[in-house]
Amino acid sequence: MAAPFIIIDGFTRSKISNQPGLNESVVQFLADQDLIDWQARADGAGVGQGGLVGQATGVRDTWDKWDAQALSWAALDAQSKTWATLVVVLLDNDVGEFVVDAGELTWGDKVYRINVYGKNHAGEWTAYGS
């Protein structure tokens, strides 16, 4: 299985400041396959590198994470879903969204490269620059 291919679908601002109403950019992206985790980073050159500016919520790709979320059996709904569908946090071609706030860009005034990485069922992350 190839690593997920991510496309930035749009963003509300390419320049932000600390001024009210202009201090964040809302970013939308698409993936070419189901994702079980994703994250967005300012600068860095690979997943886990750079400043974290967005991430999937409710990631549950291990039983430990299920336990940590203390979900009820009803929420788990294990009888009608398979493990493969339960762990998905962003479906193929669904729009993922995160907000970059000026306070998250911690290296001062400059141009930041915002990278989005997705993780598929096989545990492969989107490569930097793909």
Place this chain on the structure above:
Amino acid sequence: MDHSHFMLTLDTTGPDIEVYMPTYATPDVDNEIIVQGSELLAPQQDFYFVDALGERHDLIFEYKGDHFVGLVRFNQFALGVATFYAQVRDEVFNPSALAAQAINIQGGATLTICADFKQRAVDTSYQVRQINTAVACRQIEVNIA
């Protein structure tokens, strides 16, 4: 081709601005004033004069992206030194410092000036009736009646 990223600029500092205007004027001519920013500016502006008697005169200039241009006639101003104040914001609304520049408004002499905005000072006296000059020429012809 790399689709998984985009470039985002963080700009938390205000623009530097410069004011281009004459240092002397008379009440009955239009004077061009340019407020030049160091980057793209927002259309929001705060321009005003305080004349020699302390009266405030608010102005609205034409927005030109990285600068503002205005034509000002001082016929409602008290004679003497007036001060121009300017503050603008950049495209992400960071405010500039408040710039201030003085102009001496004199009566009695009729002055016709054709100059570009780099002209900083014009020397005159009450004996001068007319000055003909050109943008590309620094030579001044003076006819004393």
